[in-house]
Amino acid sequence: MRSLWTLLVLALSAEAIRTTGCPLLGPAFPAPIALSADPIFSREAEELTSKLNEAIEDGSLPAISFAVQVFSSEEDHSAFGFYHTDDPVKLGSVGVREVDEDTMFRIGSISKLWTMFLFMTLEGTRYFHEPVSKYVPELRMEYSPAQEKDKINYLQWSDVTIGELASHQAGLARDCMMIIPPTTRVGDVKKKLNLILDAFGDLGFKSDLLQSMGFPSLPKNEQLTCGSEYPCDRKDPLTPTSQTPIYSNAGYQILGYVLESIGKADYEDILMDRLIKPLNLTQSCLKIPDPSLAVIPYNESFSWFGYDIGGEAPAGGIFSSANDMATFGRAVLSSTLVDPAVTRRWLKPVAHTSSLQHSVGAPWEIYTFLTPRRVDLYTKAGDIGLYSSSIDLSPDHNAGFTVLVAGGNSHAMTSTIGEIVADIVLPALDEVARSQALERFGGTYALTSGSSNSSITITADDEAGLVVSVWTSNSVDMIESLMALQGVTDRSAISIRLQPSGLATPGRISFLAVIYTIDAPEDAGPIVGSCFSWILLDSLVYGNVGLPEFEFALNHDGHATSLSPRALRVTLPRV
Incomplete structure (x- = not known):
C-alpha cells in the first residue's frame, strides 16, 4: 500500500x-532551553512588553487588572512576566493593591483542566472508554420501555463514557443548576440579563423580567422550584453522544464524582494530595481564600470572588496565581506527576469543531496557528464573574503562557491579551529553537x-x-x-x-x-x-x-x- x-x-x-x-x-x-537567557527571546520579550503597554495606553485593555507569564518546562522560573493593576483596585478597600506573580485570581473553567490532570495521575486515559455509570451508579436510571425508546427526552446514560464527558461530547446541557448570589444588586435590565447569561443559568428565574422581551410566561407547573436549594434535574440530552462537542459544566461536575470514586477520597483532598502539595502551589486552593491575597474588582460579591459554586467546583471552583499556573503548565509539559506516554495521549485532539483552526481535547481547546508554521496551542480558558483566564501550552516548544484577568469585559480582554502574546511568542520560540538547533x-x-x-x-x-x-x-x-x-x-x-x-x-x-x-x-x-x-x-x-x-x-x-x-x-x- x-x-x-x-x-x-x-x-x-x-x-x-x-x-x-x-x-x-x-x-x-x-x-529551546535556557529561554530566559536567550538573546533572541529577550529581544522579543521587550517587544511584548512594549505591545502590552501600548494596549493599556491606547485603551485596548480598559478597566482590568491582569498578570501574564511565559514559561518553559526547561526552567523552574518564568521567562517573562507582566503585571498591571487597574486604578480602582489600587484605591480599593478589599484585596491587593498591586498585582504581582503571587496575586490570586479565580481561574474558572481552567479548573476542568486541573480535574483532568488529576485523572492523568490516576492512569488517566485508561478510563476514557468506560461508562460513567460504572463509577456513578446513581446515573443508572430505571426507564420505562417507552422512555428507553425516547432518545430526545431521556439521556441514555449507558451510552456515555468518561472520555465523552471529558471532551464535551456527552450531549449534556451546559449546567444543571445555577444560583444567583442574593447580595448581587445591579441597576438596569441589560446588566441583569448579562449577569444571568454570564452565570449560564436558567432564564426562568427571571421570567417576569423577560416577558417584556418576547418570552412567554411560564405555566405554574413549569415554574422553577429547583436551583436555589437543590439541583434542577434535567434529563433531556441536546445531542447523541459523540455527535458534536457541546460545552458542559455539568459534565465536569459528574467527572468530579467519578474522580472521587476512583481516588476513594473527596475531590478537595485529591486536589490537595495529588496536585497542590506535590507541586508546592502555595497560592492555589478550592475554598475561597483570604481576600487580602487576591485581586478583587469592586467588591467580593459583585466580582463573584466570594461565590461558592458548590458541586460544580471540579468545573470552575479553583483559585490560583500566575506563578502557580506557570508551575502547573510546566508540570503538564514535563510529565512531572504523570507517565510521559499518558501525557502524549492526553495532548491530542478528540473532536473537530466547525472551525478548521479549533479542535477539542479533554478538555483542551486546541488552536492551530499557521505562522511561521503549523503550531497547535493546547489551551483552556475560564470565566466566572469578573474573572477570566487562560493557559496556553505549546508541546512543540515545551513552553507556554498564562493570562489572568480581573475586571470588566474580562473574557474579551483575556482573548485580546492572548492573541498579543501568541503572535509574538510563538514565532520567537521557533526562532530560538532553530538558532539553538543550528548551534x-x-x-x-x-x-x-x-x-x-x-x-x-x-x-x-x-x-x-x-x-x-x-x-x-x-x-x-x-x-x-x-x-x-x-x-x-x-x-x-x-x-x-x-x-x-x-x-x-x-x-x-x-x-x-x-x-x-x-x-x-x-x-x-x-x-x-x-x-x-x-x-x-x-x-x-x-x-x-x-x-x-x-x-x-x-x-x-x-x-x-x-x-x-x-x-x-x-x-x-x-x-
Whole structure:
C-alpha cells in the first residue's frame, strides 16, 4: 500500500513540486532551553512588553487588572512576566493593591483542566472508554420501555463514557443548576440579563423580567422550584453522544464524582494530595481564600470572588496565581506527576469543531496557528464573574503562557491579551529553537579515512527542520541517488529536512528525515493539497532500516559529536 501512495504522489505534475511545505506534525527542532537567557527571546520579550503597554495606553485593555507569564518546562522560573493593576483596585478597600506573580485570581473553567490532570495521575486515559455509570451508579436510571425508546427526552446514560464527558461530547446541557448570589444588586435590565447569561443559568428565574422581551410566561407547573436549594434535574440530552462537542459544566461536575470514586477520597483532598502539595502551589486552593491575597474588582460579591459554586467546583471552583499556573503548565509539559506516554495521549485532539483552526481535547481547546508554521496551542480558558483566564501550552516548544484577568469585559480582554502574546511568542520560540538547533547540530560531519569518503552538511533556513544540504556516501552524491530512486530529475524538487522524532536516550537523540516533500498548487483542494509526509516517510528502507532514521551522539552539553544515517551503517564525526 505504501508503494501505491508513492506512485500516486509521484504522478503529480512537476509544476506542483516545491521544496517547502510538508513537515511532519510536531516539533521542527528540539525544544529551546535556557529561554530566559536567550538573546533572541529577550529581544522579543521587550517587544511584548512594549505591545502590552501600548494596549493599556491606547485603551485596548480598559478597566482590568491582569498578570501574564511565559514559561518553559526547561526552567523552574518564568521567562517573562507582566503585571498591571487597574486604578480602582489600587484605591480599593478589599484585596491587593498591586498585582504581582503571587496575586490570586479565580481561574474558572481552567479548573476542568486541573480535574483532568488529576485523572492523568490516576492512569488517566485508561478510563476514557468506560461508562460513567460504572463509577456513578446513581446515573443508572430505571426507564420505562417507552422512555428507553425516547432518545430526545431521556439521556441514555449507558451510552456515555468518561472520555465523552471529558471532551464535551456527552450531549449534556451546559449546567444543571445555577444560583444567583442574593447580595448581587445591579441597576438596569441589560446588566441583569448579562449577569444571568454570564452565570449560564436558567432564564426562568427571571421570567417576569423577560416577558417584556418576547418570552412567554411560564405555566405554574413549569415554574422553577429547583436551583436555589437543590439541583434542577434535567434529563433531556441536546445531542447523541459523540455527535458534536457541546460545552458542559455539568459534565465536569459528574467527572468530579467519578474522580472521587476512583481516588476513594473527596475531590478537595485529591486536589490537595495529588496536585497542590506535590507541586508546592502555595497560592492555589478550592475554598475561597483570604481576600487580602487576591485581586478583587469592586467588591467580593459583585466580582463573584466570594461565590461558592458548590458541586460544580471540579468545573470552575479553583483559585490560583500566575506563578502557580506557570508551575502547573510546566508540570503538564514535563510529565512531572504523570507517565510521559499518558501525557502524549492526553495532548491530542478528540473532536473537530466547525472551525478548521479549533479542535477539542479533554478538555483542551486546541488552536492551530499557521505562522511561521503549523503550531497547535493546547489551551483552556475560564470565566466566572469578573474573572477570566487562560493557559496556553505549546508541546512543540515545551513552553507556554498564562493570562489572568480581573475586571470588566474580562473574557474579551483575556482573548485580546492572548492573541498579543501568541503572535509574538510563538514565532520567537521557533526562532530560538532553530538558532539553538543550528548551534548544537549544524556543520559538517565527515569520515575520509581509508577507502571511505562520506560526509553530511547540516544547515538551517526559514522553514521547518534542519536541512541536509550535502550528503555524500562512499564518494557518491546521495541526494542524486535519492532523486533516481524517487524518479525526480529536478534537484530543486527534493529536500531533506531533519525533525526530532521524540526518541532520545542519555547521550543520543533521534531525528527523522522528510526526504522528499511535494506540495500541491496553492488553489488545490483538501485531497490533492494534503501533506503526504506522514504516509511516505518510511517508504525507503535499506536492510530493514529506514533511510529517514538519523541519530546524533551528544556530549555532556547536549551538542552533537557525531551523526549516523542509520541505514548506511556509518558514523560520521563532527568536523
